[in-house]
Amino acid sequence: MSEPCARAAHEARQARAADVVREAAVDPGRTRALTDVLSSSEPPVPVVTDPDVLTAHARDHATFCPVGVPAALVRPRTTAAVVAVLRAAARVGMPVVPQGARTGLSGGANAVDGCILVSLEQMNRILEIDPAEQTATVQPGVTNAELSRAVEAQGLFYPPDPASWESSTIGGNVATNAGGLCCVKYGVTGDYVRALEVVTADGSVVRTGRRTRKGVAGYDLTRLFVGSEGTLGVITEVTVALRPRPAPPRTAVAFFPDAPSACEAVNAYMSAGAQPSMLELMDGPTLEVVRAYRDLGLPADAKAMLIARCDDKRSAADELTEFLRVCRSFGAEDALLAEDAREGDLLIEARRLVGPAHEARGAELVEDVCVPRGRLADLLRGLAEISSRHGVLITCAGHAGEGNMHPSIIFDRDDPTATRAALDAFDAVMALGLGLGGTITGEHGVGLLKRGWLPEEAGEDGMRVQRAVRDALDPHHLLNPGKVL
Amino acid sequence: MSEPCARAAHEARQARAADVVREAAVDPGRTRALTDVLSSSEPPVPVVTDPDVLTAHARDHATFCPVGVPAALVRPRTTAAVVAVLRAAARVGMPVVPQGARTGLSGGANAVDGCILVSLEQMNRILEIDPAEQTATVQPGVTNAELSRAVEAQGLFYPPDPASWESSTIGGNVATNAGGLCCVKYGVTGDYVRALEVVTADGSVVRTGRRTRKGVAGYDLTRLFVGSEGTLGVITEVTVALRPRPAPPRTAVAFFPDAPSACEAVNAYMSAGAQPSMLELMDGPTLEVVRAYRDLGLPADAKAMLIARCDDKRSAADELTEFLRVCRSFGAEDALLAEDAREGDLLIEARRLVGPAHEARGAELVEDVCVPRGRLADLLRGLAEISSRHGVLITCAGHAGEGNMHPSIIFDRDDPTATRAALDAFDAVMALGLGLGGTITGEHGVGLLKRGWLPEEAGEDGMRVQRAVRDALDPHHLLNPGKVL
Numbered sequence: 001m002s003e004p005c006a007r008a009a010h011e012a013r014q015a016r017a018a019d020v021v022r023e024a025a026v027d028p029g030r031t032r033a034l035t036d037v038l039s040s041s042e043p044p045v046p047v048v049t050d051p052d053v054l055t056a057h058a059r060d061h062a063t064f065c066p067v068g069v070p071a072a073l074v075r076p077r078t079t080a081a082v083v084a085v086l087r088a089a090a091r092v093g094m095p096v097v098p099q100g101a102r103t104g105l106s107g108g109a110n111a112v113d114g115c116i117l118v119s120l121e122q123m124n125r126i127l128e129i130d131p132a133e134q135t136a137t138v139q140p141g142v143t144n145a146e147l148s149r150a151v152e153a154q155g156l157f158y159p160p161d162p163a164s165w166e167s168s169t170i171g172g173n174v175a176t177n178a179g180g181l182c183c184v185k186y187g188v189t190g191d192y193v194r195a196l197e198v199v200t201a202d203g204s205v206v207r208t209g210r211r212t213r214k215g216v217a218g219y220d221l222t223r224l225f226v227g228s229e230g231t232l233g234v235i236t237e238v239t240v241a242l243r244p245r246p247a248p249p250r251t252a253v254a255f256f257p258d259a260p261s262a263c264e265a266v267n268a269y270m271s272a273g274a275q276p277s278m279l280e281l282m283d284g285p286t287l288e289v290v291r292a293y294r295d296l297g298l299p300a301d302a303k304a305m306l307i308a309r310c311d312d313k314r315s316a317a318d319e320l321t322e323f324l325r326v327c328r329s330f331g332a333e334d335a336l337l338a339e340d341a342r343e344g345d346l347l348i349e350a351r352r353l354v355g356p357a358h359e360a361r362g363a364e365l366v367e368d369v370c371v372p373r374g375r376l377a378d379l380l381r382g383l384a385e386i387s388s389r390h391g392v393l394i395t396c397a398g399h400a401g402e403g404n405m406h407p408s409i410i411f412d413r414d415d416p417t418a419t420r421a422a423l424d425a426f427d428a429v430m431a432l433g434l435g436l437g438g439t440i441t442g443e444h445g446v447g448l449l450k451r452g453w454l455p456e457e458a459g460e461d462g463m464r465v466q467r468a469v470r471d472a473l474d475p476h477h478l479l480n481p482g483k484v485l
Numbered sequence: 486m487s488e489p490c491a492r493a494a495h496e497a498r499q500a501r502a503a504d505v506v507r508e509a510a511v512d513p514g515r516t517r518a519l520t521d522v523l524s525s526s527e528p529p530v531p532v533v534t535d536p537d538v539l540t541a542h543a544r545d546h547a548t549f550c551p552v553g554v555p556a557a558l559v560r561p562r563t564t565a566a567v568v569a570v571l572r573a574a575a576r577v578g579m580p581v582v583p584q585g586a587r588t589g590l591s592g593g594a595n596a597v598d599g600c601i602l603v604s605l606e607q608m609n610r611i612l613e614i615d616p617a618e619q620t621a622t623v624q625p626g627v628t629n630a631e632l633s634r635a636v637e638a639q640g641l642f643y644p645p646d647p648a649s650w651e652s653s654t655i656g657g658n659v660a661t662n663a664g665g666l667c668c669v670k671y672g673v674t675g676d677y678v679r680a681l682e683v684v685t686a687d688g689s690v691v692r693t694g695r696r697t698r699k700g701v702a703g704y705d706l707t708r709l710f711v712g713s714e715g716t717l718g719v720i721t722e723v724t725v726a727l728r729p730r731p732a733p734p735r736t737a738v739a740f741f742p743d744a745p746s747a748c749e750a751v752n753a754y755m756s757a758g759a760q761p762s763m764l765e766l767m768d769g770p771t772l773e774v775v776r777a778y779r780d781l782g783l784p785a786d787a788k789a790m791l792i793a794r795c796d797d798k799r800s801a802a803d804e805l806t807e808f809l810r811v812c813r814s815f816g817a818e819d820a821l822l823a824e825d826a827r828e829g830d831l832l833i834e835a836r837r838l839v840g841p842a843h844e845a846r847g848a849e850l851v852e853d854v855c856v857p858r859g860r861l862a863d864l865l866r867g868l869a870e871i872s873s874r875h876g877v878l879i880t881c882a883g884h885a886g887e888g889n890m891h892p893s894i895i896f897d898r899d900d901p902t903a904t905r906a907a908l909d910a911f912d913a914v915m916a917l918g919l920g921l922g923g924t925i926t927g928e929h930g931v932g933l934l935k936r937g938w939l940p941e942e943a944g945e946d947g948m949r950v951q952r953a954v955r956d957a958l959d960p961h962h963l964l965n966p967g968k969v970l
Contacts, residue, residue, distance in 0.1 A: 132756055132859030133888075155758070177701045188699060191676070204946040212855040213887035214673060215924035216662045216712045217931055217942050218969065219951050223708035227701045244758030271617055273640070273729025314799040370697040374617030402698035403618075439700035446702055457702050461689040465958065466704050472957035473950065484703065 017095065017477035027114070031071045033092040034116065038074070041084035048073040057099065057119065058111040063365045064423070065107025065448040070097070073117040079197060079205060079236040082118070086234065086478070087203040089116055095481045096201075098230040100140065100172025103164035105366055106447030108176065108229040108483055118234060120171050126150050127237070134242040135194060135211055140171025140235050147240075156242040159186035162443070163355065171235045177227030179443030184401030185277045185311075186243075188443065190226040197237035198225050201474040211239055224469070229445050230480040232473045247313035249277055251344030252320040254327035254335035255302035259283045259396075262304035263377035265330035266400045269308075269323055270373060276319065278309035279401030280351050283380060285387075286395040289410075290350050293357035298350060299334050306332075306400065307348055354397050363413035365426055369433030370404040370442030382432040383407050390425040392418070404442035430456070446484045454484070495952040502580065502962030512599070516556045518577040519601065523559070526569035533558040542584065542604065543596040548850050549908070550592025550933040555582070558602040564682060564690060564721040567603070571719065571963070572688040574601055580966045583715040585625065585657025588649035590851055591932030593661065593714040593968055603719060605656050611635050612722070620679060620696055622724040625656020632725075641727040644671035647928070648840065656720045662712030664928030669886030670762045670796075671728070673928065675711040682722035683710050686959040696724055709954070714930050715965040717958045732798035734762055736829030737805040739812035739820035740787035744768045744881075747789035748862035750815035751885045754793075754808055755858060761804065763794035764886030765836050768865060770872075771880040774895075775835050778842035783835060784819050791817075791885065792833055839882050848898040850911055854918030855889035855927030867917040868892050875910040877903070889927035915941070931969045939969070 031049060038045040048054070049072055059067045071094065076082045089096045095115040102109045111117060124141035131154055138147055144165040148158050161180035162168055168178070177190045195209035209215065209222035225232055256262040262281055270279070282290070284303035291298055298305070308323045310316040317337070324335045338344035358364050371379050380396060387394040398405035407429050411422035430440050430453050440446075440453045455463050463485070470477075470485055516534060523530040533539070534557055544552045556579060561567045574581045580600040587594045596602060609626035616639055623632055629650040633643050646665035647653055653663070662675045680694035694700065694707035710717055741747040747766055755764070767775070769788035776783055783790070793808045795801040802822070809820045823829035843849050856864050865881060872879040883890035892914050896907040915925050915938050925931075925938045940948050948970070955962075955970055 130857070130859070132752055133857040134756075135857075177705075179699055183699060190705070200946075200950065204949065206946045206950050207944055208947060210855075210924045210942075211857050212889070212923055212927065213858075214664055214668060214855045214884075214889045214927040216928055217924050217926050217935070218939055218947070219713055219717075219954055220662075220675070220708045220711060221947065221950055221954075223705045224954075226705060228704055232704075244760070267617055271619075275729070370695075370699045372615070372618040372620075372696050373698075374615070399699075404697070404699045438697055439695045439702050441702050442697065442699040443701055450702070454703055457695075459692055461685075461691045462693065462703070462706065464689065465685065465691050465706055468957040469704055469706075469709075469954060472953040 013471060013475065013477050017481040030092045030094055030114070034072060034088055034094060037088040037091060038084060041088065043078060043081050043084070045074050045076055045081045045084055054117070057102070057117050060102040060104040060107060060109040062105050062107040062110070062447060062449055063363065065110055068111040068113035068115065070111040070117045071114045073119060075119045075122045077122050079199065082199045082234050082236050083203045083205060085116065085118055086199055086201060090201065090203070090476070090478055096479050098175070098234045098480065100169035100175070101143065101164070101167045103168040104172065104176060104447065105444045106441070106449040108445050108447035108480070110448060112482055121169065123236065129154055131156065133211060135239055136242055137237065137239040138170050139237060140169060142170050144168055144170060144173055151242050152245060155245050157245040158192070158240060158242055160189040160192060170238050174226055174235055174238055175228065175230050176445040177443070179399070179404065181278050181280065181399065183399060183404070184279050185275055190223060192240045193222055193226050193238060194241055195239035196222050196225055196235055198233035198235050200233045201476065201478045206233065209239070213241070227445070229447060229484050231470060231484050232479065246277070246311035247316065248341055249309040249311040249344065250316040250320055251338040251347050252308050252323055252336065253347045254306045254324060254332035255299045256304040256306070256330070256332050257301070259304040259380040260377035261331045262306050263380055263400065265306065265327045265332065266376060267373055268330065269326045270401060274319060274323065276308045276323070276401060277311040278307065280307045280398065281400035281405070282351065282354065282397040283395065285393060286354060286397045289361060289395055290353050290357045293360055294353060296350055302334070305350065307351055351397070358395070358408055358410065361410050363411055365409040365422055367407040367409065367426065367429050368404070368441045368444040369407070369429060369438050370402065371433055371436040371438030373403040375436040375438070376400060376403055378436055379405060379432065383429065386425050386428045386432065390421045390428065392421050392425045394425065403438065448483060451484060495956055498956060498960065498962050502966040515577045515579055515599070519557060519573050519579060522573040522576060523569060526573065528563065528566050528569070530559050530561055530566045530569055539602070542587070542602050545587040545589040545592060545594040547590050547592040547595070547932060547934055548848060550595055553596040553598035553600065555596040555602045556599045558604060560604045560607045562607050564684065567684045567719050567721050568688045568690060570601065570603055571684055571686065575686065575688070575961070575963055581964050583660070583719045583965065585654035585660070586628065586649070586652045588653040589657065589661060589932065590929045591926070591934040593930050593932035593965070595933060597967055606654065608721065614639055616641065618696060619727040620724055621727055622722065623655050624722060625654060625720045627655050629653055629655060629658055636727050637730060640730050642730040643677065643725060643727055645674040645677060655723050655725070659711055659720055659723055660713065660715050661930040662928070664884070664889065666763050666765065666884065668884060668889070669764050670760055675708060677725045678707055678711050678723060679726055680724035681707050681710055681720055683718035683720050685718045686961065686963045691718065694724070712930070714932060714969050716955060716969050717964065731762070731796040732801065733826055734794040734796040734829065735801040735805055736823040736832050737793050737808055737821065738832045739791045739809060739817040740784050741789040741791070741815070741817050742786070744789040744865040745862040746816045747791050748865055748885065750791065750812045750817065751861060752858055753815065754811045755886060759804060759808065761793045761808070761886060762796040763792065765792045765883065766885035766890070767836065767839065767882040768880065770878060771839060771882045774846060774880055775838050775842045778845055779838060781835055787819070790835065792836055836882070843880070843893055843895065846895050848896055850894040850907055852892040852894065852911065852914050853889070853926045853929040854892070854914060854923050855887065856918055856921040856923030858888040860921040860923070861885060861888055863921055864890060864917065868914065871910050871913045871917065875906045875913065877906050877910045879910065888923065933968060936969060
């Protein structure tokens with residue numbers, strides 16, 4: 001793997017893949033050939049070419065990412081059908097874009113020109129829940145909500161809870177290694193994936209991992225596929241670990257006169273060994289956007305809000321009382337513990353409304369940096385400086401407990417100057433996150449949106465290893481070409 | 486990556502690597518060339534060729550694994566020195582075997598003929614402990630005990646605790662994804678690795694992962710190197726996550742009239758949502774071996790012992806009282822909760838003595854299957870059947886809480902018939918573990934000992950992906966050739 005050689009080989013592959021995309025886009029003969037092959041495959045797989053359907057499936061929720069024109073859509077119901085699709089795609093030379101519910105925020109599920117969209121939404125069966133081993137095995141199109149509710153009925157708990165959990169699929173969650181509100185205590189999707197069935201670019205069906213809690217037989221291919229955003233294989237089955245269902249959480253909130261003080265409170269509380277099940281921060285601009293959207297009676301002068309939850313049956317009240325004490329010692333003025341679940345839900349209403357309130361303001365670019373928790377205050381200060389320098393509104397809310405924040409750049413999409421300023425601010429936020437020892441993406445993924453930034457984080461030698469892995473598993477760059485790398 | 490082609494290419498590489506090993510073994514010129522290159526490298530790296538020193542470093546703690554004759558030993562102190570060694574090895578054509586403290590149990594650190602042993606034991610500095618982010622960054626030769634004590638002094642906790650923790654190194658723990666007693670609550674080494682610095686076969690220095698709790702930028706190369714047993718790169722720096730220090734554990738024990746009942750008690754207790762920090766099982770033959778070694782006053786008729794610990798400050802006593810209730814309901818006769826830490830330590834003395842008591846009996850082959858917890862009783866029944874069928878003594882102790890058991894086959898190494906029977910029993914145990922839906926190795930790794938069994942678990946398509954990854958990162962099979970794959 002000498003560098004110039006490997007790089008040249010990888011680039012030649014990318015160029016060939018780009019040629020395939022271009023040729024496929026202008027070559028309806030390929031779509032006809034695909035339809036022919038798949039109509040006689042075992043099982044036959046219907047190929048959808050209705051332009052309206054294709055357009056409706058062409059993109060995820062990302063802003064600013066190119067959207068190609070797909071040539072076809074398939075909705076396989078079995079692993080055998082996925083194998084047939086990948087073999088047919090290789091045979092006729094069409095790129096493959098796997099899709100879950102397309103709730104992603106980085107363009108990872110966007111169509112490329114001339115591709116086959118492979119929607120896994122109809123592979124949506126829960127295959128097994130094993131209460132003794134505390135695992136569940138599902139097809140990739142099962143939604144996070146369906147899995148969560150099914151295991152809850154058996155007294156169990158599937159922690160990963162991305163904001164899209166009602167509609168996003170487990171396959172998509174695994175492909176992006178999705179996070180959520182629970183991560184501060186429970187970790188991310190990848191921490192719960194024990195085994196996968198994956199169809200690789202050559203149509204092989206690979207089973208990775210195992211059902212057991214521990215296992216070190218061979219390379220950890222499971223974790224290699226987790227978060228690979230559809231570039232290494234199509235996930236067709238997932239076995240996840242479950243946990244005992246925790247107690248209903250208690251909730252506390254605190255309002256601060258400035259955001260850096262709230263960050264310092266987060267640090268002090270966490271450094272002392274706290275284990276909240278949620279610890280969210282909303283900064284001043286976020287509170288203003290929420291106030292403008294709905295009157296929740298938020299204190300008029302608050303410039304930051306912390307929300308903490310604890311789900312430990314015995315210690316929740318004590319933990320949150322300590323949280324309130326720490327918050328007050330860092331200048332929090334209003335700070336209170338919810339009496340019961342109903343009041344707790346009211347207190348987190350402000351957090352729930354962050355998304356809708358921002359959508360109501362028009363276009364936004366949602367960022368996803370994660371910094372070491374000790375640098376949170378510096379992140380907030382840096383965002384204020386970027387907002388001022390580029391003349392754009394930046395709000396910031398997110399998972400303060402683990403340093404994973406979502407700065408949102410709000411701008412008028414119809415104003416080219418504002419759009420340019422938003423893009424410049426986006427780059428400045430990436431650079432800020434990296435400069436603070438953080439990452440360009442804590443939980444949303446690279447997709448198309450951050451592909452240009454990945455080498456800044458991974459380094460040239462790291463990129464070379466990533467490319468070598470990609471080339472080894474998908475030498476013709478058939479799968480989701482142009483994403484991630 | 487068409488199958489026959491990739492397989493043939495991989496086998497050709499293996500054959501070439503085997504040629505290199507054979508040539509190096511009979512070619513003192515290579516060692517002289519290596520010494521020349523490394524004496525003028527920057528930094529210069531001393532090359533040890535003293536046969537006594539080489540012999541002392543030639544193997545780990547595995548039974549039944551071939552041990553080659555090394556040509557040289559180096560003890561780099563810096564990443565630059567590791568780079569120099571790997572470049573020199575590639576230049577003169579010598580295979581490289583990375584080593585930590587050589588406490589492994591599967592031959593992963595054993596010399597191959599004509600290799601350079603690269604001992605990382607002198608890269609033994611703790612580089613940083615970050616109490617805000619709760620991480621530590623160390624060189625690979627730091628022992629688990631050194632790291633554990635250093636972070637404990639700051640009120641923090643590094644959970645992974647393999648039995649060898651006093652002497653095994655963090656680099657070795659990462660390379661084998663080591664487990665331990667804590668896994669039932671706290672997981673394994675890989676769950677704590679956030680970032681690595683790795684020197685790959687071409688002498689590149691790759692930084693993987695990040696310091697932050699979350700991050701999804703690019704493929705998870707960190708987890709790819711974790712558990713790769715020195716076949717993909719040499720680990721030169723490790724950043725691990727830490728946790729708040731838990732309360733001192735409470736301890737309870739229960740004795741059963743038969744082992745399957747103890748297994749059912751484990752299942753019932755865990756399925757109800759318990760979260761012990763340790764849950765160990767010793768079967769009847771294990772108790773007999775320990776009794777013969779030292780009189781601890783263990784009940785004479787007990788045929789299984791469970792030990793549970795809980796380190797939750799508020800709920801430990803309640804959790805363990807429930808444990809004892811469950812044990813009694815499954816037939817436990819003696820069952821008690823330790824009054825204090827001293828009594829707790831006395832109660833687990835039997836578990837601590839399993840190793841020394843077995844060593845005193847002569848040769849043993851320590852197995853490491855992990856099965857779904859619901860199949861533990863079947864595992865114990867199967868072991869009794871194998872013991873009887875092959876006429877060998879098999880004891881079984883281990884981490885019942887996660888189904889990871891260590892059957893030990895005890896035999897007389899000087900008796901060829903007994904040795905043959907032990908090897909047959911070993912194969913039968915592997916087959917039993919796989920047949921119960923488990924894995925051939927929960928925490929010890931594949932190394933040389935289980936290389937022949939890996940394809941049984943990973944399947945042909947899985948092996949093909951593993952080989953493709955190996956070939957992509959180390960195309961000349963320079964690193965630890967013949968191990969794992």
